[in-house]
Structures are given as structure tokens and as C-alpha cells.
Amino acid sequence: MSSAQYLLDNRPPSVAHLFLSRVEATPDREAYRYPVATGDGASGAEEWRSLTWARTAERVTAIAAGLLALGLRSEERVAISSSTRMEWILADLGVMCAGAAATAVYPSTNADETAYILSDSDSRAVFVEDAGQLAKVVEHADRLPGLRHAILFDPESDPESDPESGPESGPETDPPRAEGLEVLSLAELEERGTAYLQEHPEAIDTTVRAIEREQLATLIYTSGTTGRPKGVRLVHDCWSYQGVVQEVSGLLEPDDVQFLWLPLSHVFGNALISGQVRTGHVLAVDGRVDRIVTNLPVVRPTVMASAPRVFEKVYNGIAARARAEGGAKYKIFLWAAKVARDYARTGQESMAATGSRTVPLWLGVQHALADKLVYGRIRAAFGGRLRGSASGSAALAPDIGYFFAGAGVPVLEGYGLTETSAACTVNPADDHRVGTVGRPLPGTEVRIAEDGEILLRGPGVMRGYHNLPEKTAEVLESDGWFRTGDIGEIDEEGFVRITDRKKDLFKTSGGKYVAPTEIEGRFKAVCPFASNILVIGNGRNYCTALIALDESVIMPWAASNGLGGRTYAEVVSSPEVHALIDGFVRRVNDDLQRWQTIKKFSVLPRDLDVEHGELTPSLKVKRPVVERAYAELVEAMYEGTREA
CATH class of the missing domain: 3.40.50.980 (Rossmann fold)
Known part of the structure; x- marks a missing residue:
């Protein structure tokens, strides 16, 4: 033993x-x-x-x-x-x-x-x-x-x-x-x-x-x-x-x-x-x-747990500052960001294939130079000693995960639920795989049901819902297996990948299934201005999206693009911002199947938040709440179309 x-x-x-x-x-x-x-x-x-x-x-x-x-x-x-x-x-x-x-x-x-x-x-x-x-x-x-x-x-x-x-x-x-x-x-x-x-x-x-x-x-x-x-x-x-x-x-x-x-x-x-x-x-x-942000250089942590939204905001903030500086500095940042992703992705692929993390000499040289020019400052912003940050509650866009891994701030995604007293799987620091939630923790079992649902069993699983035996019976089997409601897969090395929330999957009127969180993750990875996005299309004949922008990133862009002096609501409703976001939507659509593509979108007049009940305290989007709140915008995107 x-x-x-x-x-x-x-x-x-x-x-x-x-x-x-x-x-x-x-x-x-x-x-x-x-x-x-x-x-x-x-x-x-x-x-x-x-x-x-x-x-x-x-x-x-x-x-x-x-x-x-x-x-x-x-x-x-x-x-x-x-x-x-x-x-x-x-x-x-x-x-x-x-x-x-x-x-x-x-x-x-x-x-x-x-x-x-x-x-x-x-x-x-x-x-x-x-x-x-x-x-x-x-x-x-x-x-x-x-x-x-x-x-x-x-x-x-x-x-x-x-x-x-x-x-x-x-x-x-x-x-x-x-x-x-x-x-x-x-x-x-x-x-x-x-x-x-x-x-x-x-x-x-x-x-x-x-x-x-x-x-x-x-x-x-x-x-x-x-x-x-x-x-x-x-x-x-x-x-x-x-x-x-x-x-x-x-x-x-x-x-x-x-x-x-x-x-x-x-x-x-x-x-x-x-x-x-x-x-x-x-x-x-x-x-x-x-x-x-103020506390990190003072505390100088070696470990930290976080939610993906924090890393998305940090990345968007870094990109926005580089863009504002313009010229050579922005070009250097874009180059360094690409090198970080390539370095992390190549090392991960090498680890999976050979058991050791190696990269070509030319990429290693580029990475060393980018480290002196860019990555060192990023690590310093986290206190300079962070050996890893556990991330959970939602999926982290892979491009952002590769960026931070390449910059020396690995984000170790894990997976768990309230019903499992938090973590069931987590990425190991010495062999983390971006895009997965890691391997099962010792003592926890994971298997995939016939319909793709992830099932968990172990000491961390709840003993039931309080005063709700019927609800408990719906998710907790007599042999201890808990039905998570998430869809996923396990690869040959035991790494678990979450593909979507079972209840979030929807079918278009044409009979095609769509996993909205996958599309949403792709969009947030390519659009540095995005704060939240909700892909819609259940029973509809095409997909649309409600998009909320990060005020701290879009407002500096507005000031540099002829929209200075306007309020946030005025900026996000402008034709210029619609054209800006449309470019990112088109980029995402290029890599999607036809039935997955976002045909129309609306930029929301404000960001989603906990106070309005649109986000949970762990910053997950409450889809029904948002769809009800912006029902008129949603219907406007489907006006003139025939529903099946």
C-alpha cells in the first residue's frame, strides 16, 4: 500500500x-x-x-x-x-x-x-x-x-x-x-x-x-x-x-x-x-x-485558487495595455503571446507522446527572449512566486490557458461540484493538460455513462439533498455513483475533458445538437473585449448570441477610436463597436460547423452581474435569467424567420 x-x-x-x-x-x-x-x-x-x-x-x-x-x-x-x-x-x-x-x-x-x-x-x-x-x-x-x-x-x-x-x-x-x-x-x-x-x-x-x-x-x-x-x-x-x-x-x-x-x-x-x-x-x-491585483504583489503567494473569469480579465487587461502603447510594444506582445501558446502546446504534446516536456531549440530561444521582454512582468504581477493556480467552476478558454502556461503561470484546471465537496479531478502541476480538468484525485472514481454523462463516486460525494429525498434519488445511485449532469470523456491517460453541461445542450429546429459552452469559450479566447456571451438556438433555425463587453477594456479602445466622451452604454451600442465584435464573431464562425455558427448577435447595454441575478456567486451565467431579461433582443434577432 x-x-x-x-x-x-x-x-x-x-x-x-x-x-x-x-x-x-x-x-x-x-x-x-x-x-x-x-x-x-x-x-x-x-x-x-x-x-x-x-x-x-x-x-x-x-x-x-x-x-x-x-x-x-x-x-x-x-x-x-x-x-x-x-x-x-x-x-x-x-x-x-x-x-x-x-x-x-x-x-x-x-x-x-x-x-x-x-x-x-x-x-x-x-x-x-x-x-x-x-x-x-x-x-x-x-x-x-x-x-x-x-x-x-x-x-x-x-x-x-x-x-x-x-x-x-x-x-x-x-x-x-x-x-x-x-x-x-x-x-x-x-x-x-x-x-x-x-x-x-x-x-x-x-x-x-x-x-x-x-x-x-x-x-x-x-x-x-x-x-x-x-x-x-x-x-x-x-x-x-x-x-x-x-x-x-x-x-x-x-x-x-x-x-x-x-x-x-x-x-x-x-x-x-x-x-x-x-x-x-x-x-x-x-x-x-x-x-x-493590489494584494498579489504584497502576499506573493506560491499557490492560489481562482475562477476562469479572473484569468480572462487579466489577459484582456494585459492585451489592452499593450494595444494602448501601440507600435513596437504591441507587436512584441502579440509575438510573445503566440510564442507562449506555441511553447506550452508543443511541450504538452511532447509530454503526452514521450513522457518528457521538450520543445525545438528555435522555440526555446524565442521563449527565453520573450520571457525577458514580457513574461517576467506577468509573473511579477502575480507576486513572482506562483507555482500554480487551481481553476474551477467553469471552463477556461484553451488559448488563455496555453498563454499563462507559456508565461510561467500555469493554470491547473480541476473539476468538482457542490455535491462532491469541490474537487474530484485536477491537473497535476508537473503534467497539466490545457483543455482538460486533469485526472481523478486519489480515492475518487470517474466513469462515462452511455449517454456521455460523467458519473462520480468517492468519499467527497454528498449524502443527499436536505429534505429532498426525491431529488436525491434522481442523481445519487444506490451504489454511490453521482450523476453530475455534465457531458465529457476520458482519454487513454485518464485525463477528463468536459464538453458541455447536459442541460445546456440544445437542438436546433433542423435537428442538429449544439454545445453552447464550446462556442462561448472559443469566442472569449479570440475576443479580448468579451466579458460574457450566451449562445442561443434551442428549437430555432439558427444560433444567435447575447454578448457583454468588459468595460475596463472596451472604453480605452473607444477613446482611441473616435468614441471618447461617450458613456459605456453609448459605446457598446455604436456601429463601430458592432463592427468590431462582428469581426471576432466571423473568426469564430470560420472554425464551426454551419449549424453552430452565430448568424446574429446583440451587444448588451451592460455587463452581466451577480447583483441582477444573472451570474451565480461563482460567476456562472444563469441562462434562463439572462434570456428572460433580454427576451426582446433575442426575439428581434429571429424576426422574419420561420420557426419549425
Whole structure:
């Protein structure tokens, strides 16, 4: 038996066990970094502070004991409604060490759906980021008779501040209240926990020892495109498996510094906590998306998890700056981008054929020159130490994947779902294949059904949908195989490729099947101005597209092409922009089958976003929502045609 298999077979029952073991093993090592405003906060100045594992344990055990003091018991639900920040992790670990179960709520979730999640999960307490999140709970408190406590994170407080000193600065007005709902601060909860531990000093150790593998650990509600979200039941063993498999697969190492900005309410971000607790590396935590570019050179991560949209925006930004500089600099960038793709593609093909990554001498010389002129600056923008970035939640356009791989910032695509507690497959750093989602992780099985659907089985698979046995039976077989709803294939070397979402495939009125995500990926790869695209054609006699442009890229182009001074909406509706985008559509169409080609398109007046409900928090497009919102534009593209 291999050492990796031994570790998997003998994994602890829960992350709570992993956490206490980690603290005992490396109490004085740095565990977390997080930003704190300096001075009065008005200047925007910040500094990064640290928590050791020992200090983290003090905070976590106080929170866990505080929950026990409130009366929380095994598997009772405690919700967390907050953006990604240090307190989220402290609260989540506290819930686990109390033997309770966390209910993750996206902070962007509206009041009605927040109330639904809290009610359906039967949450007894809720951690809320600020008064705004608390107000959503209070608004529908009459629907939540079981909710007794709300614990408020002060958005201006330092997670390492002395609990007795209270928050550095509180809200200008008292937080909203509801009858029967006790509202207390995180510091107050910790004070209660400290007092509880004085009377029951062994409470947390006793509680953790009693946690069993199949005990409910987390409810994460899927951000579905239609209807109410479904609560995915993930037990403690799911997270323990994720923690150990991230170590044995070589994804994480003890000396890593990982930058975490992904939403912790999403399964991808949540799984990263398990891996970090297992390996004990440093986790730098800041969920502010607008600070990613600023934070990277400061944090200087060695690993980072991300979503494809971030790399698309980074690439488009680099290309836009080079275009603005014009002349020789733009030509050098275009040459270097081609060299990066050729270098990465050739090396990948060589690895697949011979087992070693080699390229022709002439290409190696060109790559070395391009590295000095272009790639070094790209790596520096990521902090200069990034050995790999895991990417999930959607497909990355292959051309962008090859570009970053050739530039020395490999994007390691993986695959997983909420129902599988995140990763099931991932590309290895030493043999990653652009265009695939890698090989199955140790302990996970993958097979392809007769209709092409990907089936998964392993310790990370959910135990069902909360309160929905019929929905569970639709996707979870009695022998443990989970139906993903994704279409894919497995090559001879075990690499998995996702070709489309089963429910997204559509048939034209001519009877031809179309995989829209494949076309959308191709378009985003060739069009640096694209932010989002939705290909439409179900039951129609040709395909059309709704296209949203990236404001940060199209506006500089507009200023340089006679459209300066116009608003974004005016720019994207102009004939000049329509002609610009039409050129990219034609380029994509040249490589498609006739029935796949985009015959007409409309440029949207604004980009798609989470706030309007058009994107999930993990930035996936909600197709039905977008099609309904822009139904008039869609119908206009089919006016005068005969439908079959």
C-alpha cells in the first residue's frame, strides 16, 4: 500500500480532529494573514497581520464554547452570512469544533432567499457580517421561529483585537432587532465561551472526540438557475477527505503561502480551508475582489485558487495595455503571446507522446527572449512566486490557458461540484493538460455513462439533498455513483475533458445538437473585449448570441477610436463597436460547423452581474435569467424567420 493510500484510508473523522492535531503539531507557526485598516481608515491604508496556530486555536475554542453556551448541540445548524474574511474561517472552525453544522449563505443572497435557507436548514444561530446582513434576517424573522441568536461581525474590527476591548468602531446606528432574536457581537460570544470553558475546561476536546464521520458538517445551498436552491448535505468525512487528498496529491505543501479570495460560501473556497488545516501552510485571506491585483504583489503567494473569469480579465487587461502603447510594444506582445501558446502546446504534446516536456531549440530561444521582454512582468504581477493556480467552476478558454502556461503561470484546471465537496479531478502541476480538468484525485472514481454523462463516486460525494429525498434519488445511485449532469470523456491517460453541461445542450429546429459552452469559450479566447456571451438556438433555425463587453477594456479602445466622451452604454451600442465584435464573431464562425455558427448577435447595454441575478456567486451565467431579461433582443434577432 502506498503512503498516500495509507493516509487516505486512515484519515481522521473530521476537520475538527485535523485542526486540533495541527495546533498541537505546529502551535507557533503562522497560520493566517489578513488585512487591517490603519489609522482612522479614511486614508485606505492597510497592513497585514498574522495569527499563529496557537492563537487561532484560542479564538476557535472560545467561539465553539460560546456556541455550546448558547445551547447548540450536535448537528444543529449555524448559518454564516458574510464575505470572505478571517472571521468567516474562525466561525466555521468554531462551528465544527462545537459539533454543530454550518449553513453557508452568500452575502449577495436577497432577504427572501436568505430566510428560505435559514428556515429550510432549521438554523438555530447565524453569524452575520454587518448590520446589512442582519437586516435581511430581521426582515423575515417571523418565518424563522427556530432562529434564536445572531452573532455580528464588526466590519471595521481586527480579528486579533482583544475581545474585552470590543470592536474598534461600530455601526453608526444600533443593529436591527427582532423579538425573540438575541443579537450579540463576536467578541461577546467569545467572552461567553471563555466563561464556559472555565467551568467546563474539557468541553471542546470531549465534543471533538465524539464527532463521527457521517455526522452532518455543512449545508451548502446550490445557486440554481430556476426554483429554490437545494441544500447539499456534506458530512465531516467529506471535508476530511478533501483535506488529506489535497496533501497526498501534491496540490499543497507545508511551506506554501496561499492567497484566498474566493467566496467561502461556495464549496470551492470552503474546501481550501480543509487542505490548509491539513498541511499547515499560510493562508492569506481577503475576499475583496477589487483588491486582488493590489494584494498579489504584497502576499506573493506560491499557490492560489481562482475562477476562469479572473484569468480572462487579466489577459484582456494585459492585451489592452499593450494595444494602448501601440507600435513596437504591441507587436512584441502579440509575438510573445503566440510564442507562449506555441511553447506550452508543443511541450504538452511532447509530454503526452514521450513522457518528457521538450520543445525545438528555435522555440526555446524565442521563449527565453520573450520571457525577458514580457513574461517576467506577468509573473511579477502575480507576486513572482506562483507555482500554480487551481481553476474551477467553469471552463477556461484553451488559448488563455496555453498563454499563462507559456508565461510561467500555469493554470491547473480541476473539476468538482457542490455535491462532491469541490474537487474530484485536477491537473497535476508537473503534467497539466490545457483543455482538460486533469485526472481523478486519489480515492475518487470517474466513469462515462452511455449517454456521455460523467458519473462520480468517492468519499467527497454528498449524502443527499436536505429534505429532498426525491431529488436525491434522481442523481445519487444506490451504489454511490453521482450523476453530475455534465457531458465529457476520458482519454487513454485518464485525463477528463468536459464538453458541455447536459442541460445546456440544445437542438436546433433542423435537428442538429449544439454545445453552447464550446462556442462561448472559443469566442472569449479570440475576443479580448468579451466579458460574457450566451449562445442561443434551442428549437430555432439558427444560433444567435447575447454578448457583454468588459468595460475596463472596451472604453480605452473607444477613446482611441473616435468614441471618447461617450458613456459605456453609448459605446457598446455604436456601429463601430458592432463592427468590431462582428469581426471576432466571423473568426469564430470560420472554425464551426454551419449549424453552430452565430448568424446574429446583440451587444448588451451592460455587463452581466451577480447583483441582477444573472451570474451565480461563482460567476456562472444563469441562462434562463439572462434570456428572460433580454427576451426582446433575442426575439428581434429571429424576426422574419420561420420557426419549425
